[in-house]
Structure formats: C-alpha cells, structure tokens
Amino acid sequence: MTQHTDVVVIGGGQAGLAAGYHLRRQGLDFVVLDAQATPGGAWQHTWESLRLFSPAAFSSLPGRLMPAQPGEEYPEAGHVVEYLSDYEKRYDLPVLRPVRVHGVHDDGRLLSVDTDSGTWHARAVISATGTWWRPFLPAVPGREDFGGRQLHTVSYRRPRDFEGRRVIVVGGGNSGAQIAADLVHHTELTWVTQRPPRFLADDIDGRALFDAATARRRALDEGRTDTGGVAALGDIVAVPPVREARDRGLLKASPMFSRLVPGGIEWADGTRAEADAIIWCTGFRPALSHLAPLRLRGPHGHIAVRGTRALDEPRLHLLGYGDWVGPASATLIGVGRPARDTARQIAELLS
C-alpha cells in the first residue's frame, strides 16, 4: 500500500499530538503514525507510583488545559494517558495505530516513510519518537558475570516485585531517586550515584524547570552568558515521596562501584555489596534509528539542527527529544512552542 500526504508525523505521544494540533491549524494534510496499540506514548509504560513533577494545569498541551486529577496535586501517569487519549479525540487527529516506521528515505522530490503497513510519501516529516524506547546502559565491567536480575527503568513497575530482596538502584537523576524512594520500605536498598545526589529546592517543580530552560535558551540565542539552565539548579525534583524518604534519612547514596561480580557489586577498594537485582536508572537516548537511511548523523553521532529542523535535510524536523530541539521540549508544557514553530516552518516550505 502506498499513500501520499503533505506531512507524516512519526510517533503519537504528546510531541506527535502537539505537532498534529498545529499542523491542523496551518491547514496541512497529515497523518500521525504510532507504534503503540493505544494512545498515551511512553506514559502507558511507566512505574505505577510515578507522579508528574508539575500540577495538571502546568502539564498541558496547546489548546486544552489538563484537568486536575481529583485528590492529586501532581497527577499520576494514568491521568496523562487519559488526557492524551481525550486530546487526540477532541481534535480529531488522524493517528494510525499500531504502525511502526522502519525507515525514512530521500526519494528525490518527496521523503518516503517505510512502515510495517506500507509506504507513505510526504513533502515533510516530523520525527517525534521520544526516548523511552532507547534505554541507555553504561558499560560496566562484569555485567555478564552478575547472577541476579538486571533491568532498566523502562522495565520497573512496582516495589512488590522486589519485596524483601537486596536491590541496587543505579542513577542520581529523577528516575533513580523516585525508584529508590519507591523501594526503600520494601527492600534492602543500596542507592548508587556517580556524584553526590543534587536535590532541587523543595519549592521547585516542573514550572520552575520550564522557566529555567526557557531563560537559558533565550540567553544563548541573544549571545549572553549561559545561565546553566535546569542543570544549574540540581538534578532531582523533590516530589513528595522523594522528599519524605530523604527527610527520614533513608535516601543516602553510595558512590559508583567499579564492577559487577557474580553475587553483587564491588567498589574500587574491594568492598562488596550483595544483590539480587540491579535497576539501572541511567537514562535514555533519542529513538532515531528510523532516520538512519538519511545519513544525517555528524561525527559525534548527533543530527545537526537549527530549532527543530535538520540542517542537512530541511524537510525533516525533530520534535520533543530534549533541550537540543527546543527548551523543555521533552515535557508536556514545553513541547507546544516548538510544535507551533515546526508547523509554521513546514507550511512556509510547502507553500
């Protein structure tokens, strides 16, 4: 099956939906192709206790405020899934599921998008595939030797699965701190971080992070000194469960170990900790393998962009992956502006 449209959006999570909202406003013909069977992107797969780090009203996509979740100032992931499901219905966005894109090719006048349900020919493509699908695991000696269970953030669901076990949580970011706090009352926990954990001030949540990311982008764009953005404030949002565990003295971190051994981990001085499981909360990378046929990666493995547009392929935009494609663009509230600019630029290109 071969079809034609102005724009193919790859990925139907929040970034793909925000793109759809603005493409519609520009009057463009488009389709959103999403590999998931149901709406909600990565929010369908997070651990059960996850809460947003901002109140609902500060977690909204363009056009429609996220309603508050009754009884919860910081909504659950399930609430986000409901919001995104409602959003795509409300704006009647043409999302096709499940459709997985295998590759985007330069076909001369058009870009061709190969999927498991046929090929789409488009005048422009927006890639909005997120990072959840490409978990990052650091190279650590002895990984194959460890006899227990190893998993990444993406596979962690609930503390009950580790009841009474000796668990090592690796990572000093939000996922590491939240999963450590989730497990602290249920397991014999060792939390390991590369540098001492940097908690943000208790009154800082996603709202302040969005402001910090925006201020940094503005400073850089205007040639002023780098403000340091979010990273200058700290690494861990003190959401209520993290705050509580920290205040009770239960979130003490150990430094990074040097290798895995059959029964656990070992630090450089030979000290060991026994473990049944290791949970790697060590981050994500952009899921961009479908763009490989375009050969846009530079020497450092990055695709060079100006705003969201690929410098070497002006028909391609990258949306939502992180600050490098728009300040706070990997957040619900932050993706709206780059989505609007992307749709405008595509409308200009195609006119």
Ligand SMILES: Cc1cc2nc3c(=O)[nH]c(=O)nc-3n(C[C@H](O)[C@H](O)[C@H](O)COP(=O)(O)OP(=O)(O)OC[C@H]3O[C@@H](n4cnc5c(N)ncnc54)[C@H](O)[C@@H]3O)c2cc1C
């Ligand atoms: C643990 C965690 C907590 C977070 N907490 C917050 C928070 O509190 N507030 C906030 O604003 N942000 C938060 N974020 C950041 C961000 O909002 C989420 O990561 C969000 O899911 C990103 O949306 P997205 O649309 O870019 O990607 P995703 O939600 O991952 O959606 C991408 C979609 O593209 C699909 N896809 C991928 N590859 C293909 C392909 N080849 N073909 C077709 N479809 C494909 C995927 O299946 C998916 O449906 C958090 C992130 C994490 C990891």
